Structure formats: structure tokens, C-alpha cells
Amino acid sequence: MGNASAIVFAGIAPHPPIMVPEVGGEAIAAVRGSIDAMAEMTQRIIASGAETLVLISPHAPLEPYAFVAYQGPQLYGDFANFRGANATVNAELDEELLEAIARVAAEQSYEVLRIEGYHLDHGTAVPLYFLQCNGWCGHVVALGYNFLSNEDHLRFGNSIRKAADLVGRPVAFIASGDLSHRLKPEAPAGYSPDAHLFDEEVVAALRDGAPERVINIDQNLRNQAGECGYRSMLVAFGVTEGMQPAPEVLHYEAPFGVGYVVAQLVWSVPAAGRDRQRGKGQYETEIDITMTGMQLPSLARRAVETFVNEERIIEPPKELSRLLEQRFACFISIKTLKGDLRGCIGTIEPARNTLAEELIINAISAATRDPRFPPITKTELAGLKYSVDVLSEPEAARMEDLDPRTYGVIVEEEGSTRRGLLLPNLEGIDSARKQVEIAERKAGIPAGAQLKLLRFRAERFSEEEPLTSDL
Numbered sequence: 377m378g379n380a381s382a383i384v385f386a387g388i389a390p391h392p393p394i395m396v397p398e399v400g401g402e403a404i405a406a407v408r409g410s411i412d413a414m415a416e417m418t419q420r421i422i423a424s425g426a427e428t429l430v431l432i433s434p435h436a437p438l439e440p441y442a443f444v445a446y447q448g449p450q451l452y453g454d455f456a457n458f459r460g461a462n463a464t465v466n467a468e469l470d471e472e473l474l475e476a477i478a479r480v481a482a483e484q485s486y487e488v489l490r491i492e493g494y495h496l497d498h499g500t501a502v503p504l505y506f507l508q509c510n511g512w513c514g515h516v517v518a519l520g521y522n523f524l525s526n527e528d529h530l531r532f533g534n535s536i537r538k539a540a541d542l543v544g545r546p547v548a549f550i551a552s553g554d555l556s557h558r559l560k561p562e563a564p565a566g567y568s569p570d571a572h573l574f575d576e577e578v579v580a581a582l583r584d585g586a587p588e589r590v591i592n593i594d595q596n597l598r599n600q601a602g603e604c605g606y607r608s609m610l611v612a613f614g615v616t617e618g619m620q621p622a623p624e625v626l627h628y629e630a631p632f633g634v635g636y637v638v639a640q641l642v643w644s645v646p647a648a649g650r651d652r653q654r655g656k657g658q659y660e661t662e663i664d665i666t667m668t669g670m671q672l673p674s675l676a677r678r679a680v681e682t683f684v685n686e687e688r689i690i691e692p693p694k695e696l697s698r699l700l701e702q703r704f705a706c707f708i709s710i711k712t713l714k715g716d717l718r719g720c721i722g723t724i725e726p727a728r729n730t731l732a733e734e735l736i737i738n739a740i741s742a743a744t745r746d747p748r749f750p751p752i753t754k755t756e757l758a759g760l761k762y763s764v765d766v767l768s769e770p771e772a773a774r775m776e777d778l779d780p781r782t783y784g785v786i787v788e789e790e791g792s793t794r795r796g797l798l799l800p801n802l803e804g805i806d807s808a809r810k811q812v813e814i815a816e817r818k819a820g821i822p823a824g825a826q827l828k829l830l831r832f833r834a835e836r837f838s839e840e841e842p843l844t845s846d847l
Contacts, residue, residue, distance in 0.1 A: 391435070431503060434552070443521060453498075521608065563632065788830070789828075
């Protein structure tokens, strides 16, 4: 156990297209937990240093006795079949790793058949969509399984790990699959009263780090469940066999009668990945975002949705990242899925003990107190995206010290309390003069007034990019 391997992360991800905002629209509110868990999984993959992602999907073109692999050099998928043609995924095939997988598998008498002329199936495209949206970028190998035995799928997983070790690059593996499809009478595959037992056993086994319980699960129960993730999981268990386990179920839910689980099997975080933000100056050292990722916009979303739905202010998470436990000012921006601004409020200087507390209050203020907009209503919640800018301490500056791509600006009128702020790297702001003029107008500072300028940096954590100049 615990031998070093090129496999630095392995996990399980669901693949309902309704999770994709361009497909699900307002319905994504029902799968918000899975969306947030995919964001967290992505940040762990980024922290692992994985350069290539290997995915196996139950919905790839099926060959009875061969494992399949999508041919490159470019892999492409979209959601046109689900009325979401504007949502796409693109990745470059890791040709070297695929060749190694095929070669090692052949030594075990398994064929890897390359398929040409196919777009990525939704079982591959949905997990890849969320990984790419949340900041992971790298090469991909996309696979599909077959009708061979359970033991064959475990052994094929072994072949993938051996191939990764031969190539020597850090690799993440994702088993795409949903659990039972028969949990409710309105479920797409009908209802089975015992289907929940399958999901409960799988989730418990994943949580306990006991893959043998999934491998040996009652096949009649599996058939009653109508699952589509079992063989993907078998391959994942083969990939991770003999490795140091790090089991964690990040989320499970079944809002539509289909079970969705986001789970981690192994995770190796190299010291270089933990420390790669260090050595870039004091501000970058303080805001080490490696392990934070989507925590900030997810926390902003939870704060707003809880306040609007329940009229209460949430408590900060019990376990805070290093960033969230420090004192920083921040701005929260809320937009519609179409990109229209719906609220933006923040603080120039920290007013609370931790960034987590600052973020929660500012998010609620952005949703309910921005004077340009009416308060956000319950019916709007599912159609919103959140962005959090964490501000460094402002420093005095001259006009020639400003760069709107790098620095935000605070403009103060001498002898007055009026001051305006503009965040950095806003679309349409291409000069320091324009940046200052807009900040002046926001503050109501008259033309020709004596100004004091301050600049600051901001780290942006966003569910969409870029912010626009209407903030």
C-alpha cells in the first residue's frame, strides 16, 4: 500500500446534462450540491498537479469485447442533443498516454479500439465541462467500456495505472456514472422499491474506502437499481488498487429519482502544488488559492440563497481554508446567466474578523441592498452566477502607477468623504485615465476636483469570466 504512482487523483462523477446551466436553466437549483461538489473536486485535481485526465464513460459507443477510446488529436463535445448547443468542451488528446494504455492492455489480451468521427458522449462531456469551467486545463484520454466480466474491468484499470506510471506524468482518473435510475415513481427508468439499497450500499462503501463491497454487490440488486456507473467504478477500483486510499464522498443526492455521487478515491497533493503560489510577493503568498478554488463563490451563493429563502444569515464554515480565515476586504458581484449585472457590493477595508464573515455579509448586501436593483427574489436564485474579488490592502499611487489590467483603483476627493472604487481587469477598461474617470463618476466626484489615488490588487474567484465595466 502507498507506493508512489503517476495516478495523483481518482474519483467518481455523475453526468446528468441537466447539471449544465445552458441545459438545465432554473432546474440546476435541484442539483446545486453536485455542482458545488464538482467544483471542489476540480480544485483537488488542480492541487494534485494532474496534467492529463483519463475519463471512462458508460455512454461511449459500445463494443462487445473491446474498450473504446475517442480518436484525436482534438476531442470535442457539446450538448446540442439536450438543447444546450452553446455549451461545449474541447481538449487535446494525450496521444502518448493512450498509446501506452493500448500497449499495456494488449499485454493482458485486451483491445483498445479507437473510434473516429464521434463527438464526446454526455457521460464524458458533463464531468469535463465542470472541470474546465472550474479551472482545470490539460490533456484528456476518453474511454468507454464493454460487455467483458467484472474482473476484466478491474484488470483494465490496472493497465491504465501501469501505463500512466510508464509515461510518468501526473494523471487524474474519473469514473463517470450515475447510480440508481429507479428511486422515485417519476424516475426515468421507472420505480423499484429496493433501488435505494443499491445507492446506500455504494455510498457507504465509498465513504468507508471499501471497494470490495461495491465489487461484490448483489447483482440482482444492481439490476433492480438500473444503474449506469458500476463498470466505470470497477475500472476506477482497478486503477487505484494497491494505492493509499483517501476516501471521501463529497456529495450524494437524487432529486429526480436518479442517484448522483461525487466521490474521491485517492488524492496525492505534492509539496510543489501546495506551495506554488509562494515566492511571488507578500500578497500572493497570503492569498494562496490552491486549495480554495470555488469555495468563495459557492459560499456567496449559499449565503444569498439561505437569506432569500429563509431570511437568516448563515454561519461561516466550521473548517476554513487559510484564505477564508484571514482578514480581507472583498466585493461580491452577482449576474444573470445571460451576463447582466444583478448586484455588486463590497468593502474597501475589512470590517470583520475573517474573510468568510466579510464575504457572507457582502454577498447578502449585493443581493438585497444594491441601490441600482430591487432585492433578488426566490424565483431568480437558480439563474444567477457569483464572483468574489478579494482585495489587498490599498496603497497610495500616482496616475502613472496605475494599470487597469493589474490594479483596481480607489479615488477619493480631497477634503470630502466621497470615494469610488473600480475593480481591476474589467472588460472595456483599457487605460488608467478611463478607470479613474469611471470611479469618479461612481462616487459623484465633480470634474476638476483634487483627487487622492490608491491602488490595490484583487484575486478573482468566479463562476464566470470576465466581469464587465458596469460594476
